[in-house]
Amino acid sequence: MASGKRLSRDFFIRDVLEVAPDLIGKNMHIRLADKAIGSFQITDVEAYRGMEDKACHASKGRTPRTEVMFRQGGRLYVYLVYGMYWMLNVVTAEENHPQAVLIRGVENLSGPGRLTKSLGIDRTFNGEDLDVSERIWFEETGVNPAFNTGPRIGIDYSGDYWKTRPWRFYV
DNA sequence: TCAGTGATTAGG
DNA sequence: CTAATCACTGAG
Numbered sequence: 001m002a003s004g005k006r007l008s009r010d011f012f013i014r015d016v017l018e019v020a021p022d023l024i025g026k027n028m029h030i031r032l033a034d035k036a037i038g039s040f041q042i043t044d045v046e047a048y049r050g051m052e053d054k055a056c057h058a059s060k061g062r063t064p065r066t067e068v069m070f071r072q073g074g075r076l077y078v079y080l081v082y083g084m085y086w087m088l089n090v091v092t093a094e095e096n097h098p099q100a101v102l103i104r105g106v107e108n109l110s111g112p113g114r115l116t117k118s119l120g121i122d123r124t125f126n127g128e129d130l131d132v133s134e135r136i137w138f139e140e141t142g143v144n145p146a147f148n149t150g151p152r153i154g155i156d157y158s159g160d161y162w163k164t165r166p167w168r169f170y171v
Numbered sequence: 172t173c174a175g176t177g178a179t180t181a182g183g
Numbered sequence: 184c185t186a187a188t189c190a191c192t193g194a195g
Contacts, residue, residue: 046190055190065179083176085191102190113191123178154190 003142009131011138012073016092016099019073020047021169023090023138025145028106031135033120040119041141044105044170046152048089050098053165055158058098068127069098076136078116078126085113086122090130090138104153104170145171 007026012019028040048056057079058066068077069091077089077100089100102112109115116122121136130137149166156163 048190057190060180063180079190080176080178081189082191083178083189085176087190089190100190104190111192152190157189 003140005140007130007138007140009072009074012090012092012130013094014073014092016047016049016101017167019090019092020045020101020167021147021149023101023103024147024169024171025141025143027139027141028103029137029139030119030121038119039139040106040109041143042103042106042138043145044103044110045168046102046104047167047169048100048102048152049167053158054162055152055155055165056098056100062098066098069100070096073099074130076125076128076130078121078123078128080123081113086116086125087112088116088121088125104168147171 023042023045026042030038032038051058053059058069062070068075072095073092075091077091079087081087088103091100093099104112109118147169150168151164152168
């Protein structure tokens with residue numbers, strides 16, 4: 001597939017368990033504080049899948065915070081955790097299928113909280129449309145790095161079944 | 172191992 | 184209104 005092409009809505013309107021591993025090796029482009037566009041290859045993601053997934057915020061139903069996850073895929077879901085860290089997620093699937101991919105890391109930036117802090121991602125990115133945004137989007141690269149799978153991080157509260165789903169994908 | 176930090180949510 | 188919870192990080 002050609003590189004340098006923006007991933008359009010159709011890429012994200014698929015099941016999160018297809019989209020999440022597919023994002024490994026793709027480039028995230030973002031307008032930085034100095035106005036330059038940075039390009040970062042994605043290395044670490046997690047899938048959160050619907051209302052039945054007890055680790056997914058949408059499992060508690062539709063709330064103001066989770067509203068964007070219920071929309072059609074291709075937008076960002078950004079929220080604050082522990083009063084300090086913004087988490088960057090990409091909404092996937094069709095409308096009313098609340099799913100999202102947490103971007104845990106990109107090349108040279110490990111950890112979801114450190115990533116957003118470094119790149120200047122905050123609440124203003126919540127709901128951003130990845131089809132048309134001029135400050136953040138994803139691009140095809142043509143590379144498909146080998147990756148590992150494992151349980152998701154920081155969701156011990158979700159019970160034995162959900163906390164052991166191997167829905168983390170990382171290089 | 173554990174405190175920091177404040178938005179979000181359920182409940183009274 | 185109160186209080187619990189939290190998809191994390193860095194210090195010790």
